[in-house]
């Protein structure tokens with residue numbers, strides 16, 4: 001059995017449709033209209049204990065809704081999810097003991113009391129044994145440089161200080177699983193780096209399973225060995241970060257060095273769909289092509305037909321560009337079949 005098991009997990013929200021103004025509100029009382037919004041759409045997902053997984057997608061894709069079902073805040077409309085064999089929404093207290101959560105935009109620390117006292121309260125709430133509490137306080141204080149802020153209230157902390165304190169608070173009871181929602185958003189490079197190091201250490205040394213949502217490619221590269229992309233409530237990719245480009249990066253550029261110089265762009269270019277001139281200088285020509293429409297070998301064959309090739313190389317696709325498209329929601333699902341692939 002996997003640590004997290006989601007099976008056909010689905011959440012549908014009901015959105016009321018109200019006409020504007022007072023009359024609209026009054027009408028709504030009598031003729032209630034609504035539409036259903038499927039936020040999470042029949043997701044099947046397995047995450048093993050100790051994995052560090054990035055869960056990304058554009059705004060409104062369904063990330064938070066999935067995590068809320070995993071943490072027991074929301075009840076699925078259909079399907080199920082189990083975390084460490086527990087149904088989170090049925091056993092919220094049991095589930096709370098094994099999970100921790102950090103939400104970049106909110107804090108779980110008490111606003112007006114010193115951080116040290118927030119930690120003491122959490123010790124009581126989670127019934128953390130003295131020895132575990134002492135060890136974690138010592139380790140976390142060192143790793144996250146908490147010394148300077150333990151006597152301050154959350155209200156007085158900068159964003160970076162608060163995030164470090166929040167991380168420590170979420171992990172104080174040694175949860176088996178931690179949900180991190182944008183843990184490095186808005187932080188400067190050095191705090192980011194410290195937080196990433198901390199998360200890596202927790203994952204490596206305690207085997208804590210990590211599910212991370214982030215807009216920061218650096219977080220994914222640094223922390224996660226697996227990337228899951230969700231769009232319109234459906235999982236559209238599950239694999240490594242590096243393999244993403246094979247699936248989604250549609251543009252490639254081939255640079256040819258030819259025997260003879262070019263006087264002008266060759267007319268044979270338009271013989272293949274999806275191929276365009278990227279650059280031309282003396283004997284060098286760079287062709288950009290859409291690999292969902294033509295294959296690299298078709299482009300090379302074409303160039304060979306019209307001139308003698310001395311050398312050629314193909315550019316690595318730009319993964320940042322692909323991930324940017326993921327966040328912008330502009331990845332077209334129909335795109336994912338390569339030219340030359342059979343259906």
Ligand SMILES: Nc1ncnc2c1ncn2[C@@H]1O[C@H](COP(=O)(O)OP(=O)(O)OP(=O)(O)O)[C@@H](O)[C@H]1O
Nearest residue numbers: 013014037039057058059060061062063064065066
């Ligand atoms: N409590 C709710 N009631 C009604 N609709 C909701 C509710 N929560 C989320 N939704 C809708 O469900 C869809 C998915 O939202 P969700 O918050 O899960 O997306 P997300 O991927 O976390 O987005 P973001 O990156 O903006 O946080 C959105 O269309 C949103 O409007």
